[in-house]
Amino acid sequence: MQFDSNLPIYTQIINLLKTQIAAGKLSGGDKLPSVRELAKELKVNPNTIQRSYQELEREGLVFTQRGMGTFVTQEQTKMQALKKSLALEVVNNFVTNMHKLGFNNKEIFTMIAELVGEEKK
Amino acid sequence: MQFDSNLPIYTQIINLLKTQIAAGKLSGGDKLPSVRELAKELKVNPNTIQRSYQELEREGLVFTQRGMGTFVTQEQTKMQALKKSLALEVVNNFVTNMHKLGFNNKEIFTMIAELVGEEKK
Amino acid sequence: MQFDSNLPIYTQIINLLKTQIAAGKLSGGDKLPSVRELAKELKVNPNTIQRSYQELEREGLVFTQRGMGTFVTQEQTKMQALKKSLALEVVNNFVTNMHKLGFNNKEIFTMIAELVGEEKK
Amino acid sequence: MQFDSNLPIYTQIINLLKTQIAAGKLSGGDKLPSVRELAKELKVNPNTIQRSYQELEREGLVFTQRGMGTFVTQEQTKMQALKKSLALEVVNNFVTNMHKLGFNNKEIFTMIAELVGEEKK
């Protein structure tokens, strides 16, 4: 993984984990990698991982059990809220960019409609 | 303006100018700021701006006149192609991000439809 | 090597390398001298060589591998097209000069025919 | 006219005039422009023109008459020799360049034959 040097690394790791949780790659109850393990994998100081995990815990997305590790929360409401908020951010970002390019909402809608129509995933 | 340290500065300047051209903030025939002027404004070396302008000229989006300055092309086809390609990039990016979050095309469509309906910009 | 002060140095270096590639002195896959090496040899700034290499890469005649060096493309079509276009330029130049001297095509043909006949290289 | 800064300017003017004489644009007996006139036209010091004319006279291609001006020689032999020698130079140059590109004499002949065939000037 590459880190954008503008955002603090721990923030980028948080976003990475949030995305995985929201997408269901990490489900409720799943164990996150240990701090040392992930630190090694991402070639980052363990303190940085620690800080990311703490922040996720503060937001209620994960919980830690002494001696056991860190786990994704099982509260469905939390997970749904997370998914929604991340999606909202992506959508807003998208719309803002399109507006910058001079497209109005109707045009945006048309383009998405076409794309969905042709792919049918 | 802030520069993201991952992409080369000259690339970011190119993108900035492309967006402005595509959005019509810079119309056909408009004069771009002089190399030195923009360099001063963006706190960047004139050579860096020079490189950006040259790349834009190579792509046919601007043309230069010695001793006169650099100007946005008047070819409508170029500008339309630019707008299309930039939009395509933004849309694809958006869809990719949404897929990463676990949304399928139908869900994406619904969200956009709602958004267009409620704002009516 | 001497540089003609009319054309930019980087252009002349491009032409030099193109000729060597077209003539087969540099074959597909061959490594070009490193930027710094050639700069030293031609008594030119490394940036100037860099620019030449980049232009050649843009034209698809060479490709670069980070940390490895710059190499002549292996695509035969590219190399053949290059040889053809360079030859066309030389021939046209020649014919133009002969026309300036007041020779017509038939006379030019005769001169070349004689030359080929006597040398048989 | 542009001057290539490698060759002395007076040499370049000599070549220019030789070409015009050889091509018949300046015929035997024609008056060359006055030194001052040509100097003004080419934005060059009159001494430079003077030197060019002297050299041409030394080679027997022009002659000067006090108070009248400088004229192209009427000796046909001189003019023919000039045309031949200039042509020889152009041809040799051409062949050398083609050899550099890796073409042999037969290939050169073929290319010229095709070109003459299609244009029929």
Added chain:
DNA sequence: GTGGTCTAGACCACA
């Protein structure tokens, strides 16, 4: 004033 080229020297990422 404008853009275009070049140098000298620096720092980076990659291998």
Added chain:
DNA sequence: GTGGTCTAGACCACC
């Protein structure tokens, strides 16, 4: 070591 980017500052041709 390699190529890639950037800065600082210079000189040029053109207008």
